[in-house]
Amino acid sequence: MIQIRNISKTFRQNNKVFRALDGIDLEIAEGDIVGIIGSSGAGKSTLIRCVNLLEKPDSGQVLIRGKDLTTLDSKSLARERKKIGMIFQHFNLLSSRTVFENVALPLELEHVHKTEVSRKVTALLKLVGLEDKAAAYPANLSGGQKQRVAIARALANDPYLLLCDEATSALDPATTQSILQLLRDINQRLKITILLITHEMEVVKSICNHVAVIDHGRLVAKGTLEQLLSGNSHPVLRQFINTNHMSIPQELYKGVKEKYAEGLFPLVEIELNGNIPFEKLIDTIYYHFQIPYKLVKAEVEYLGKANFGKLLLHLLGTDKSNENAIQYFNQNNIKNTIKGYA
């Protein structure tokens, strides 16, 4: 439904030229939830702003339902924008208007009749669970409530597409989840396509069916999350999954040696990259190789059936069986590193 074709955008500032977007291609199917993930300054906001032409790309096309938005005059563009909702990191509610009036604003711009406005706004506030806050001013709401108001406002003109620019980045984890739940609901109940950008893996994991990774203005990977994470996932994406290395707890292992010696057992860091479930790996070590082990640390993410993450195992088997296990890891593309012996 949305085709972003070869979009590029260059900013000029104090005679410096900066290429914020570089030949972006992306297709979004109707009814999908697509996430674009990237670190700060990667060009996420610029990209999502190009979709509704808040930012005019230097070249390329934005085809929405077959219409190229980049060729429209300002009047037709305004008409198209009414059918594309947008929410922002900092909510952007009007402080001079109550919750009700904020949600009513897009309808007012369309000169919708008062009784219809009232009916619609009430229904929208109910949808986002804020009926009792209609008369409140945004200043008196929590971040999560503000974003709910912004969502209700974005839905006022019955859009077919919702753009979310870091919509949960200013919220705490619990509120983030409730907003994501609301977005998923909206996607399913109202059949609204959602394009969101974020720098948080949690967000993508929670609701996105398709993901693209943006880095230095280029899309470096696209696909379902499982496709992207399995096999040789892109290093940029990897950094979002596992930023922290598994450190060996000092209290437990004071005398970790770098070299093997008689009577010492290896501490192995294992990376799960989706091709073997956590449980199966553990079972294989214990039952197949007959290795008693200590699970020192584990950070495992469950994405559908695939498991991702890192384990730190202290293998306490015989030297022979330990070696066999490591050989088995290598044969099955399970990344492992011996961090030391203890």
Next chain:
Amino acid sequence: MLDSNISLLAKGLGETVFMSFASCFFGFVLGLPAGVVLFLTRKGQLLEQSFYHRLLSTVVNVFRSIPFIILIVWMIPFTRTLIGTSIGVFAALVPLSIGAAPFIARLVENSLLEVPQGLIETARAMGASPFQVITKLLLPEALPSLINNATITLITLVGYSAMGGAVGAGGLGQVGYQYGYIGYDAFIMNAVLLLLVLLVFAIQFTGDKLSKKFNHR
């Protein structure tokens, strides 16, 4: 004697209040659109137009740099063609309004600059026309700040109108000048002073109250 003094002062006060408020009103009639245009034509704003921005900005600066007392005298021919006379309360409205307008334009421009850029962006994303952005978003969001600026303008105009009194504008300024200064009447002089101070306090107090009432930030 006291009665005639009081009626003199009351008349003067009434004229000063009328001149200040009326010229503030006309000043806004001219200055508000000018301020909005100054804001919208700025670099990076909705209707960016560097040339017109610089042109209007220069006109505003020129008028702001003319001392008010000179402006009154300089405008006498224009005032005379417009009103038919160059003395009296109504004649004073002309230079007062023209003098206040560029001042107001700058204040309005500054008030609008305080509106977060993200809100303008949001309105654009909703498909609002530039006119709707002004009426539905910019002016309502800037209202508390605009009220503060109207207060500052009014107080400035109280001062200007008193100055105008010396050259025949009427109001407390004229009463003070004519009876207090030329006629050596200390009572009138001090009463005029007191009334002006009270008027300024009342305007500031009301302005603060109103601004607060409309501020929901």
